Amino acid sequence: MKIAITGATGQLGQLVVQKLKEKKIEAELVALVRNPEKAASLGIEARTFDYDQPNTLPQALEGIDHLVFISGSEIGKREAQHYNVIKAAKQAQVKKIAYTSLLHADTSSMILAPEHLATERMLMESDIPYTILRNGWYTENYTAGLKQAVEQGVIIGSAGNGQISSATREDYAEAIAEVITNDAHTGKTYELAGDQTYTMQDLAAEVRKQTSKSIEFVNLPEKEYAEKLQQVGLPQGMAKAFASLDYSASKNDLYNQDQILSKLIKRPTTQLHQAVTQQLA
Numbered sequence: 001m002k003i004a005i006t007g008a009t010g011q012l013g014q015l016v017v018q019k020l021k022e023k024k025i026e027a028e029l030v031a032l033v034r035n036p037e038k039a040a041s042l043g044i045e046a047r048t049f050d051y052d053q054p055n056t057l058p059q060a061l062e063g064i065d066h067l068v069f070i071s072g073s074e075i076g077k078r079e080a081q082h083y084n085v086i087k088a089a090k091q092a093q094v095k096k097i098a099y100t101s102l103l104h105a106d107t108s109s110m111i112l113a114p115e116h117l118a119t120e121r122m123l124m125e126s127d128i129p130y131t132i133l134r135n136g137w138y139t140e141n142y143t144a145g146l147k148q149a150v151e152q153g154v155i156i157g158s159a160g161n162g163q164i165s166s167a168t169r170e171d172y173a174e175a176i177a178e179v180i181t182n183d184a185h186t187g188k189t190y191e192l193a194g195d196q197t198y199t200m201q202d203l204a205a206e207v208r209k210q211t212s213k214s215i216e217f218v219n220l221p222e223k224e225y226a227e228k229l230q231q232v233g234l235p236q237g238m239a240k241a242f243a244s245l246d247y248s249a250s251k252n253d254l255y256n257q258d259q260i261l262s263k264l265i266k267r268p269t270t271q272l273h274q275a276v277t278q279q280l281a
Contacts, residue, residue: 057084098180137249158220168270192264
């Protein structure tokens with residue numbers, strides 16, 4: 001059996017490859033990436049795979065049995081790109097797809113939701129057996145900038161008092177490795193999120209506890225937050241998108257307490273204090 005992973009050189013993709021290797025299953029792993037040279041460190045076969053080159057995709061998927069389909073990262077282009085991938089998978093007779101969607105894709109106010117929902121529909125109409133993983137936010141989205149935040153004494157955002165049930169990339173990667181290798185999950189749609197729910201004020205409190213330094217969360221209007229992001233170097237479009245996504249968190253779009261993720265990976269999801277400790281180390 002051959003299992004292919006799109007975006008295998010990305011932060012999530014690399015972890016999926018690692019978790020699949022740890023399972024020690026009877027399967028060959030294939031990295032599907034734009035630049036195979038960058039995949040050399042993965043130690044697996046690498047094939048060129050560019051969502052924007054649809055004519056090349058069926059050949060790249062030749063001989064692939066199961067496909068880990070990590071969603072594209074280009075907001076506004078995903079629907080067309082994902083159509084190309086699913087069409088190619090059908091042509092190549094891929095037997096199963098695990099797709100990384102968005103938490104509450106059918107009800108979320110997030111600007112990402114429509115593209116993910118459209119992809120889910122395409123999958124359902126493709127007749128390819130599938131599992132949809134509606135992933136919540138990565139905890140790393142909030143912890144990545146903590147060292148700088150500690151220096152400045154402030155965490156800024158537009159999430160307000162929104163309840164956030166995030167999990168780490170490693171948590172999600174373990175779930176992906178589980179569902180792509182176990183047919184019991186075929187045909188299922190899972191809402192995946194962390195066991196623990198917190199607010200940005202809770203994050204600031206945890207950082208204070210671990211550093212003994214004064215740090216507060218300051219909530220900004222969406223427009224003002226976008227302007228702040230531009231000031232630190234983000235392009236206008238990206239800054240607006242990030243601010244919009246953060247504001248959606250204030251509406252509890254990132255809240256979920258089904259605890260399906262921890263059931264899939266057979267352990268509790270990574271706690272906030274653990275993620276903060278790891279980031280500040």
